[in-house]
Amino acid sequence: MDSIQADVVIIGSGVGGSAVAHRLVGSGARVLMLERGDFLPNESQNSDARAVFGEQRYKTRDIWFDARGAAFRPGQYYHVGGHTKFYGTAMFRFRESDFAATAIDGMTSPAWPIGYGDLAPFYAEAEQLYGVRGAAGFDPTEPPRDAFPHAAIPHEPVIARLAEGLAAQGLRPFPMPSAVDYGPGGTCRRCDSCDAFACRFGAKGDAETRVLRPLLAQGDFRLERRTEVRRLILDDQGRHVVAAEALREGVPIRVEAPVFVLSAGAINSALILLRSACDAAPAGVANRSGVVGRYLMNHHLTGLMGIRPLAVNDTRFPKTLAINDFYHGLPGDEGARGNMQMLGNIRGAMIRPAYPALPGPLADWLGRHSVDVLAMSEDLPDRDSRVRLLPGDRVEVDYRPGGTAAHDRFVRHLRGVLRRAGFPLVLRHRFGIQAPSHQCGTVRMGHDPAQSALDGLCRAHDHPNLHVVDGGFLPSSAALNPALTIAAQALRVGAHLRARRAP
Template sequence: METVTIKPDVVIIGSGVGGGAVARQLAATGAKILILERGDFLPNEPQNADAEAVFVQARYKTRDEWQDQTGRRYRPGQYYYVGGHTKFYGTAMFRFRESDFEAVPHEDGTSPAWPLGYHDLAPFYDQAEAIFGVRGHAGDDPTEPPRKAYPHPAIPHEPLIAGLAARFAKRGLRPFHMPSAVDLGPGGSCRRCGTCDAFACRFGAKGDAEMRLIRPLLGRDNVTLWTGAEVRRLLTDDAGQRITAAEIRRGGETLRIDAPLFILSAGAINSALILLRSANAQNPQGIANRSGVVGRYLMNHHLTGLMALHPFGVNDTRFPKTLSINDFYHGLPQDRAARGNIQMLGNIQGPMIGGAYPWVPRFAANLLGRHSIDILCMSEDLPVAESRVRLLEGDRVEVDYRPGDRAPHLRFVRHVRRLLRSMFPLVLQHHFGIEAPSHQCGTVRMGDDPRQSALDGWCRAHDHPNLYVVDAGFFPSSAALNPALTIAAQALRVGSHLQTRWPHAAAA
């Protein structure tokens, strides 16, 4: 293994929302930062917006294979590019509710408290919304935590979605404008191309981690990004405490990069895999894993898509993700355990249906895509210790996912479906499983007790003073709202903590 002469002060592993947000804060200190990203820049090409290329040919998905607990192998919906999963995300940028940071009883168990409260994150939610250019309207969402005005006004509903909002309101609900990080306003760069959620943006209009966090740093002398640099494991000193180096694969070579400070942000599943793969004599269960929690408590949200068919009208909405409903966030009136968020999905197109159900004739799939209004029901997934990622012999990856609190989600979906059936003649249903681990989190959980968590409330490893983990792996619970803004806010908070302690933070 070759030791590289580059001598960074900080190594950041992964250029997604977590890694990018810490890089942004630390760059201001003048610290020499090296960002190691296994992927490349996503090419800007016509296929970006081609549902056939994205969903049927799976052009952008990793070619790696994982397996489930039965040994069945599959290509997971993992995307390795500068910007991470936000390159494909749907731009819904929600803050978690105040109660999401507290212990909340559920049907299958308790959603644990975080080692920080909403008020700790609030200033960093403000900062994250400004960076990502979030559009929304404060005061409309009945469960909204205390907050200032959004940095930009909400995106108005297109006619069909406005009609749907009116129909929900007539049934006593309080639909609101969904907060969204897309540059869609007067003079904005969004072209309303009709693809967004699950597609990459060709116009740079999506507020993703590449455009909003990484690219603005690349002109700086103290920030270097290495693409095609896959971190395999972390190395420690003889005591097994300080992280001394990252071992990486780049251009067919194995390299060793030494640094005083390491920020791991490879995504919840990959960060856990790196820590497990780094097991050594002093850390036989893996780095940061004295408690045995690394790789466990994998959560992904209960996500069910509902396609409400609108047989006599075509859904010509270009940007549907403007509407959300939180009236059932704390439970249905008659069933408090059945709860969750309702939000618009991006437009479902025929090839997406074909990708998931290859036996559906394409003309039928296209017809469904044209006539459907597409809605997502999201419920909290409880952390379950047996829900885990494992490294098997030969470096094979097993994802043994055990969702928590599933039955109440199904009752919640049944309720929403009934509501939609009062408006539309036919409502179809699709459950998104762990093959698409889009909201993966929880595998390197934070907590106050080192016996039950890997990280403290500043995302610092309890056992390794110079290691932080700032991707969605740190979530102790998943809430029932999209994760990206909370990852960004906590990573900005951690970055700002390190910034105020710089340069001592690196020597800690």
């Protein structure tokens, strides 16, 4: 078996892994990143809804199984840059309250081992790195912060009218923080295909464009593509990770280093740790607590299409507005809570794969006449919500969402808000675990090694030379998009690793 040596091995090139690389490259350490995917080709299909949604051109061909044994092809994208290649560019900081224990509808959102103050400087760094646009001082739940690196992207007319309709109800719509290179001199062309599509013009603030491409120009960073890590190998005492075994274009290789950073995404990182079970760690690497693969969360996500039958929505970039007035609950119903934010433009070709019986012209009409928003509520962690390996390396995702009833009440309220804002018809679509876009929690952080896999610096309680920096580390999901928080914590971990190398 070929063997490669490095000073730090990072597994996965998503927002977590690339943030650690960003912090370590230039420190003198030989940083090696292993990524199972390749560069996403720049081609016309990147922005073609039929190719992306109909043909599912970029989705993995892997098959997973739900708890009833039903097979599904998950909405997982394996490319350099990870899921940020397709993400919707909403770059929110979590609220101060998200780091504290909260009771919601009789369930508990647990406390984090770190507070907002620990992440604040790294949030600022992550916003700079990803070129986030926004305006401070308008979001009623905003945590303490300085100005955004770039001014907010202005509303187009249809979204400005929606903002007025919300404000008329006493709500406080605010500019949505977004990582798009829009504005004078920017590369964004308002091509109308952003959320859930890859950008052909380098305008989307994804991990490849903003972080990895600049690093690749430097000497001490190496990216091995088409290299899938299968398992981690421990020393005889079971204390240190000594190697990763991988398949590079199908050929086994062994990669050795004194420091390992796992960032393969919440589900895949858990699978790698579980697959690494050995005599010294019979339940899997970093899993003396038994929590690895458990507490899988994905947010409660409902798309709402507000239809004005006589008006065509010609907005090119709608993702400029959000509301957080209900982040801590509805009046008289604290459990029903969450964030509302704009989705990208929904088109007929995106609707039809989910509703094949819907006639094509009707789907296209809905796409043209709708304004599309996303209702997001916190998914509360359940120990029995889990991913695990079955015999034959079959992947089972036994997902148990926590707090569904409260989310349904929140959605009902938002439908009323949209109707009052001028949309007589509001359709809804619930996103499930088949699209695990906000997956998190499977390798949770915590103070107590009996209840968590990682400490507050994402270091495995069981193995001092292993860190896990993807969405798996989140102890709770909050009700806001996770990418900026993953980036901020990974930058914090990277800063710590770099400081440890300093003489």
